[in-house]
Amino acid sequence: MPKTYQLVVIGAGPGGLCAAITAASLGLDVVVLDEQPSPGGQIYRGISQTPDDRSALLGADYQRGADLVAAFKASGAQYWPQTTVWSLNSRREIGILRQGRASIIQAERVIVASGAMERPVPFLGWTLPGVMNAGAAQILLKTAGVVPAQGTVIAGTGPLPLLVAWQYLRAGVKVKAVLELSPGTNLWRAAPYLPGALVAGDYISRGLKYTLDLNKGGVPIYYGVSRLQARGNDRIEAVEYGWDILGSDRRETIITDSLLVHFGVIPRTNLTKAAGCQHIWDRGQQCWRPQVDRWGNTNVPGIAVIGDNAGIGGARSAEHSGRLAALEAARSWHLISTQQRDRQAHNDLKWLRKDLRVRPFLEALYRLPDSLLVPPDDEILVCRCEEISAGQIRQAVREEHGDPNQVKFYLRCGMGPCQGRQCAPAVAQIVAAENKRPVADYTTFRVRPPIRTLTIAQLANLESSES
Amino acid sequence: MFKRLREFNEQTVTVNIEGEDVRVPLGETVAAAVLVHNLGYTRTTPISGAPRAPLCMMGVCFECLMEIDGLPNTQACQVQVAEGMKIRRQQGVGGSDA
Numbered sequence: 001m002p003k004t005y006q007l008v009v010i011g012a013g014p015g016g017l018c019a020a021i022t023a024a025s026l027g028l029d030v031v032v033l034d035e036q037p038s039p040g041g042q043i044y045r046g047i048s049q050t051p052d053d054r055s056a057l058l059g060a061d062y063q064r065g066a067d068l069v070a071a072f073k074a075s076g077a078q079y080w081p082q083t084t085v086w087s088l089n090s091r092r093e094i095g096i097l098r099q100g101r102a103s104i105i106q107a108e109r110v111i112v113a114s115g116a117m118e119r120p121v122p123f124l125g126w127t128l129p130g131v132m133n134a135g136a137a138q139i140l141l142k143t144a145g146v147v148p149a150q151g152t153v154i155a156g157t158g159p160l161p162l163l164v165a166w167q168y169l170r171a172g173v174k175v176k177a178v179l180e181l182s183p184g185t186n187l188w189r190a191a192p193y194l195p196g197a198l199v200a201g202d203y204i205s206r207g208l209k210y211t212l213d214l215n216k217g218g219v220p221i222y223y224g225v226s227r228l229q230a231r232g233n234d235r236i237e238a239v240e241y242g243w244d245i246l247g248s249d250r251r252e253t254i255i256t257d258s259l260l261v262h263f264g265v266i267p268r269t270n271l272t273k274a275a276g277c278q279h280i281w282d283r284g285q286q287c288w289r290p291q292v293d294r295w296g297n298t299n300v301p302g303i304a305v306i307g308d309n310a311g312i313g314g315a316r317s318a319e320h321s322g323r324l325a326a327l328e329a330a331r332s333w334h335l336i337s338t339q340q341r342d343r344q345a346h347n348d349l350k351w352l353r354k355d356l357r358v359r360p361f362l363e364a365l366y367r368l369p370d371s372l373l374v375p376p377d378d379e380i381l382v383c384r385c386e387e388i389s390a391g392q393i394r395q396a397v398r399e400e401h402g403d404p405n406q407v408k409f410y411l412r413c414g415m416g417p418c419q420g421r422q423c424a425p426a427v428a429q430i431v432a433a434e435n436k437r438p439v440a441d442y443t444t445f446r447v448r449p450p451i452r453t454l455t456i457a458q459l460a461n462l463e464s465s466e467s
Numbered sequence: 468m469f470k471r472l473r474e475f476n477e478q479t480v481t482v483n484i485e486g487e488d489v490r491v492p493l494g495e496t497v498a499a500a501v502l503v504h505n506l507g508y509t510r511t512t513p514i515s516g517a518p519r520a521p522l523c524m525m526g527v528c529f530e531c532l533m534e535i536d537g538l539p540n541t542q543a544c545q546v547q548v549a550e551g552m553k554i555r556r557q558q559g560v561g562g563s564d565a
Contacts, residue, residue: 035526035545037494037547042525049494054472084545117523117525117527118523120528127517127519129507129508129518129519129520130520131522132520132521132522132524133522133523133524135523135524135525136521136522136523136524136525137524139524139525140469140499140502140524143494143495143496143499144471144492144495144496144499145471145472145473146469146470146471146472146499146502146503147469147470147472148468148469148470149468149469149470150468171472234507234508234518235507235508235518235520257468258468268527384519384528384530385512385529386514387512387514387515387517416529417529417532417540418527418528418529421527421528421529422522422527422528452526453529453540453541453542455538
């Protein structure tokens with residue numbers, strides 16, 4: 001029999017940490033599994049080791065993570081760092097890989113807090129070495145103080161390109177340009193949500209501050225850019241882009257050996273899909289997410305999903321949703337009554353509502369146009385692993401392989417090492433566009449364990465108990 | 468090309484990247500170390516042999532698959548450097564000549 005744990009939290013970002021702190025304080029036996037060597041998630045990556053000068057450079061938002069990590073360390077929750085979760089099923093059996101050994105543990109209750117990933121948006125040249133996600137570059141800065149040596153171009157949508165450019169400006173890294181790819185008309189769609197967004201906190205003022213500082217620092221920001229392309233042979237040599245306004249055909253080129261891209265973030269759904277949780281298409285966030293109630297409960301008994309993993313709300317909302325899921329866990333064992341749960345949840349629910357008021361504004365402002373969601377050129381590689389192009393996928397749909405999973409069986413797209421993490425959204429968008437149906441009518445690829453690489457030897461030596 | 472913002476004064480280890488001994492700070496990931504070493508690419512694809520390099524740095528793109536201490540298909544962004552570690556690019560499916 002696998003060893004049983006009362007509550008297993010998967011992920012040590014702000015949501016997972018708050019869930020663990022709260023659950024431990026209510027007397028629950030908690031284990032936190034995390035693939036990184038230190039707590040904080042991607043947002044506070046490396047916070048406990050980061051030298052003071054680098055931490056100052058990253059800004060106050062990053063430093064906020066230090067208090068959270070300190071509270072977690074004092075909470076009494078068990079913490080298993082460098083632990084990879086390769087399976088989760090509806091019986092709450094969790095396959096883990098720890099210190100090179102694979103094992104299965106049993107949880108009475110699971111809180112999935114594996115966070116978000118940067119939305120993959122295929123464009124011409126995105127597979128060239130030298131093209132990297134902007135969040136990935138930020139992880140390099142947070143954990144290792146590593147930055148582009150000869151400057152960079154940052155392209156895409158969302159607040160993160162601005163933040164990374166601002167951090168680079170402070171670090172003395174040359175930012176040749178920031179290319180904003182969301183359409184200019186988004187501004188008008190977002191305007192009605194501005195009053196609500198202003199209530200949510202200092203999100204808007206921080207965005208303005210980054211923009212002003214970049215202007216003062218001489219970093220050019222170009223708005224309404226389209227048709228992004230990375231050019232080069234064995235690595236990127238130049239970035240090409242243009243404007244599609246009023247039929248103009250203006251193209252520009254920037255010579256660079258580094259391009260950082262970012263198109264917002266989407267929930268990481270491999271684990272929740274493997275576990276059989278229901279997922280829905282979120283029109284505002286333009287992605288699928290697990291369907292949860294206010295406590296994080298899914299349709300699978302005993303499995304809750306919180307934070308960005310359940311739909312993008314940001315780091316502060318994740319803290320609140322983590323506490324809510326922990327209160328619900330304590331209620332499920334009758335450690336607190338339903339009334340006590342509701343009373344203790346009151347503030348978190350209030351702050352969550354307030355914090356989330358910025359989302360409709362951000363979602364409208366950074367809404368991706370179809371030209372980014374549905375790769376327009378047939379030559380664009382959509383599946384990076386199996387090297388399947390948009391043209392091949394369109395052809396498959398025209399040959400009656402009319403569903404993402406059928407396209408997968410036919411072409412192998414989504415069957416490489418990343419298991420569809422990088423191509424699933426674009427494949428579904430292409431299928432929907434070819435069939436002239438809304439993408440919400442489809443589901444993305446089915447997911448089966450192991451969802452991380454395991455050797456046959458590790459699988460053969462599977463331990464079903466953990467000492 | 469990537470660089471470190473400052474020369475490290477913390478503890479270092481020596482790893483071997485494609486036959487070359489390199490001193491790197493303890494705690495750094497293999498992916499960060501090879502990016503600073505200017506390795507250019509970390510793997511070639513099994514289909515066309517195209518070069519690839521780290522994209523996500525958080526374990527979701529699998530572009531940084533390398534052969535680390537003889538074990539192919541290892542995500543370089545998820546592994547920290549260790550003394551004497553042997554790091555090689557993964558060619559194609561990897562492991563065939565190991």
